[in-house]
Amino acid sequence: MDSRGSGILLHITSLPSSCGIGDLGEAAYAFVDFLGETGQNYWQILPLNLTCIHYGNSPYSSYSAFAGNPLLVSLEQMVEEGFLAQSDIVEQPTFPRKKVNFQKVTKYKHKILGVAYEKRKATLPQDPEFQRFCCENSYWLGDYALFMALKEVFQGDEWNSWPDGLRERRAVVIEEWQHKLKESIVRERFFQYLFFRQWYLLKEYCSKRNVQIIGDVPIYVNYDSSDVWSHQEIFKLDRNREPLSVTGVPPDYFSSTGQLWGHPVYDWAVLKDSRYAWWIQRMEHNLKLFHLFRLDHFRGFVGYWEIPADEKNAINGKWEKAPAKDFFRTLLKHFPSLPIIAEDLGVITPDVREIVNLFGFPGMRVLLFAFGDDVSSNAYAPHNYIRNCVVYTGTHDNNTVKGWFRTEADAECKKRLSRYLGYKVSEKCVHWELIRLAMGSIANLVIVPMQDILGLGEAARMNLPSTPKGNWEWRFMQEQITPALIQKLSEMTEIYGRA
Numbered sequence: 001m002d003s004r005g006s007g008i009l010l011h012i013t014s015l016p017s018s019c020g021i022g023d024l025g026e027a028a029y030a031f032v033d034f035l036g037e038t039g040q041n042y043w044q045i046l047p048l049n050l051t052c053i054h055y056g057n058s059p060y061s062s063y064s065a066f067a068g069n070p071l072l073v074s075l076e077q078m079v080e081e082g083f084l085a086q087s088d089i090v091e092q093p094t095f096p097r098k099k100v101n102f103q104k105v106t107k108y109k110h111k112i113l114g115v116a117y118e119k120r121k122a123t124l125p126q127d128p129e130f131q132r133f134c135c136e137n138s139y140w141l142g143d144y145a146l147f148m149a150l151k152e153v154f155q156g157d158e159w160n161s162w163p164d165g166l167r168e169r170r171a172v173v174i175e176e177w178q179h180k181l182k183e184s185i186v187r188e189r190f191f192q193y194l195f196f197r198q199w200y201l202l203k204e205y206c207s208k209r210n211v212q213i214i215g216d217v218p219i220y221v222n223y224d225s226s227d228v229w230s231h232q233e234i235f236k237l238d239r240n241r242e243p244l245s246v247t248g249v250p251p252d253y254f255s256s257t258g259q260l261w262g263h264p265v266y267d268w269a270v271l272k273d274s275r276y277a278w279w280i281q282r283m284e285h286n287l288k289l290f291h292l293f294r295l296d297h298f299r300g301f302v303g304y305w306e307i308p309a310d311e312k313n314a315i316n317g318k319w320e321k322a323p324a325k326d327f328f329r330t331l332l333k334h335f336p337s338l339p340i341i342a343e344d345l346g347v348i349t350p351d352v353r354e355i356v357n358l359f360g361f362p363g364m365r366v367l368l369f370a371f372g373d374d375v376s377s378n379a380y381a382p383h384n385y386i387r388n389c390v391v392y393t394g395t396h397d398n399n400t401v402k403g404w405f406r407t408e409a410d411a412e413c414k415k416r417l418s419r420y421l422g423y424k425v426s427e428k429c430v431h432w433e434l435i436r437l438a439m440g441s442i443a444n445l446v447i448v449p450m451q452d453i454l455g456l457g458e459a460a461r462m463n464l465p466s467t468p469k470g471n472w473e474w475r476f477m478q479e480q481i482t483p484a485l486i487q488k489l490s491e492m493t494e495i496y497g498r499a
Contacts, residue, residue, distance in 0.1 A: 001292070001339075001362055001388070001444050006498040007042025007214070008035065009396065010450040011059070011462070012072050013100055016478045020095030020105040024198040025074025027478065029205055034481060036209045038489040039499030043206065044214035044447050046396060046462075048072070048199070048289065054156065057102045057472050058463075060218045060296070063148065064226045066140040066285055068195035071102075071109050077198055083116045099473040113194070117187050124186060133193045139281055140226075141189055147226035149184035150177065158224040160241055167241060169230070199289070207291075214341065214447070215290030217282075219297045220247050220263035228264055231278055234271050235264040245306045248314035249297075252346055253369075255466045258305075258314025265306050268322050276330050283331060283338075292339030298361075299344065299352045301327060324355045332359075341390050365391045365443065367434050368404050371416045381420070382441040391443040393434045393452045396462040400451045401431040403458025431455045432488070439496040446498065453489060454480050 015022025015031060022028070035043055049062035050069045059069070078084045093108055095101060124130050134141060147159070154162055165173030178185065206213055221227045223243055228235055236244045243264040250258045271279065286293055295301070302324040307317035331338060342356050344363040356363050370380040378384065385391065393401050399408055405427050409417070417433075418424045425433050431452045438446045451460040454476060463471040493499045 001390075004444055004496075004498045005041045006439060006446040006448070006493055007040045007044055007211075008450050008453060009044040009392070009447050010476075011046040011396070011472075012048070013472065014450065014462075014475045016097070016475065017074075018095075019075055019089075019092065019109065021071055021100045021102075021109075022475060023072050023074040024195075024202050025077045028074075028202055030478070032202075032206055032209050032211055034486070035211050038486055039493035040489075041210055042212050042214055042445065042447065044294070045216065047216045047218055049218075051102075051472075053102055053106060055222065056468050057100075059216075059472065061222055062218075062225065063151070063222065064140070064144045065218070065221045065282055066137075066227075067144050067192055068199060070113055070191040070195055071105060073109070073113065073191075073194050073198055075109070075112055078116060078194065083120065083194070084112070088112060088115050097477055098475055100475060102473070113191055114187075116194070117190050120190065121183070121186065124190065129197075130190070130193050133196065134189055137192070137196075140285070141192060142185075143230035144192075144226040145185040145188035146174070146178060146181065147229055148188045149181040152184060153181065159229040160224075169232075203289070212291035213289075215286055215293035217286050217293050217295055219295065219300045220261065220266075223262070223264045227278075234267055234274070234278055236267050237264065243309045246309050246311075247300075247304065248307050248317060249305050249346060250314060250317060255314075258317070259466055260307060260311070260314040265304065265320075266322075272323055272326060276327055279327070280331065280334050283335065287335065287339075292341065294341040294343050294364075295361075296343050298342040298356070298363075299346065299348060302352045302355050303349070324351075325358070328355070328359050345395075360388065362388045362390050362445070364395075365389050366394060366398065367391065367438055368394045368398050368401070371409070371413050371420065375416055375420060382437050385441050385443045387442055387444050389443045390445045390447060391438045391441055392447050392449070393431070393438055394449055396449070397465050399458050399461055400449070400456050401434050402427060402452075402455060403461060405430045407458055432492075436492060439492055439498060450476060453485070 010031065012024065012028065013022045015027040017023050017025065017027055032043065047059040048068050049059055050064055050067045051057045051059055051062060051071065055061035075084065075089045079086050079089065089112060093104060095104065150162065150166065160167060166177065203213060232241060238244050245265050246261070247263040247265055248258055248260045252258065301322055303319045303321050305314065305317045306320045307314055340361050342361040342363045344352060344356055345366065365380050365385055367380065370378050372378060375381050394404070398404070421433060435448055435452060438448065460474050462474055
């Protein structure tokens with residue numbers, strides 16, 4: 001990030017494929033080629049974590065902070081590698097091309113992954129690659145696989161409702177269930193092995209094409225997760241092992257009642273006493289997965305909005321301090337560098353800015369926020385950028401540029417945008433005008449959502465915060481990448497010195 005560059009924000013699920021959801025197969029490699037052809041050197045994605053229908057299919061709500069999402073495994077690639085026969089995937093349901101039907105996809109992919117397991121289960125104990133994977137990931141994989149096997153036994157019930165011995169993780173009881181669910185545990189490990197095998201092959205291809213992957217690491221984890229179940233001591237839980245308080249943010253741009261996320265709050269005193277052992281493992285894991293990553297809700301490492309667990313919204317929370325300096329200094333003792341992008345959007349206080357500057361983390365600038373009442377002093381306006389920042393036209397939580405222009409920007413906002421550009425801007429080309437503003441800025445790195453590259457409207461929005469349904473479903477089609485689009489993006493990238 002010490003030189004000019006640019007890239008595209010596109011989650012894996014949004015790639016084209018015949019199986020109803022984007023995956024780690026052929027279309028992912030074709031997208032890397034597209035990035036290379038147009039001079040882009042970064043591909044930003046959303047979290048790779050396991051998703052589930054119960055949590056709205058959000059990659060920010062997972063049963064594990066470490067496990068990958070088996071729905072992203074390419075079945076065609078499994079055929080090529082001999083895990084499946086072509087006949088195993090011939091009879092597929094009909095999936096929509098422009099949206100992910102998560103329920104339909106989950107049912108189908110779990111079925112086919114189960115077929116692959118049945119074909120391989122007899123040889124897995126002697127498979128050195130599989131055994132090496134299990135050994136190298138033992139610090140999270142064992143607890144995760146048992147957790148998922150138990151979820152199946154108890155029909156999806158939260159771990160707090162399991163029998164006392166499991167809820168309290170008594171060693172004898174854990175050992176007993178590990179033996180009882182041995183096959184289910186191996187199956188869950190096998191699914192993770194398939195995911196990470198394909199992921200690292202794709203990452204290697206990106207490196208060869210000089211494309212760096214920007215990951216996304218959520219700060220919090222779900223209460224009903226293998227992480228909380230197996231590390232109860234690092235979260236603020238009561239005697240019944242239920243959350244004393246939960247996470248969120250106060251009222252802001254997105255919601256007048258704030259956002260009630262509902263994750264359990266970290267007990268930072270316990271984390272500090274352990275010298276942040278769990279976080280060090282998590283950072284090491286993500287440093288293997290990505291070339292660099294966005295640390296979501298960065299301000300939560302400095303001060304976090306703590307909400308009593310019985311509240312119905314986020315209004316009645318309070319700010320609490322976290323040991324940010326000690327935390328990041330400890331991480332830097334373990335890792336020679338921390339290639340982190342600080343997600344510093346929202347209410348950012350001087351203490352948060354101090355930490356960002358102290359450790360030299362690049363922050364984020366979003367162009368959709370630039371044209372409010374006072375453009376001249378607005379930190380998101382291009383003339384106020386610094387080199388060490390990442391500029392976005394918008395993020396996965398925002399409308400597309402065209403959608404914003406059509407439904408959110410009022411007449412005064414549009415007038416300010418036109419005055420800033422020096423000419424009147426139309427809905428037809430507004431996405432390219434904002435991309436040009438970002439590309440021409442002093443910022444070292446520019447990231448543009450694929451929806452804005454394609455000039456799509458609000459129907460292509462990835463997520464609308466505080467809404468439980470209809471998110472994370474958007475997909476693009478390969479034919480939308482035209483020769484004219486490739487030429488336009490290539491020329492803009494080159495002329496602004498980002499190729």
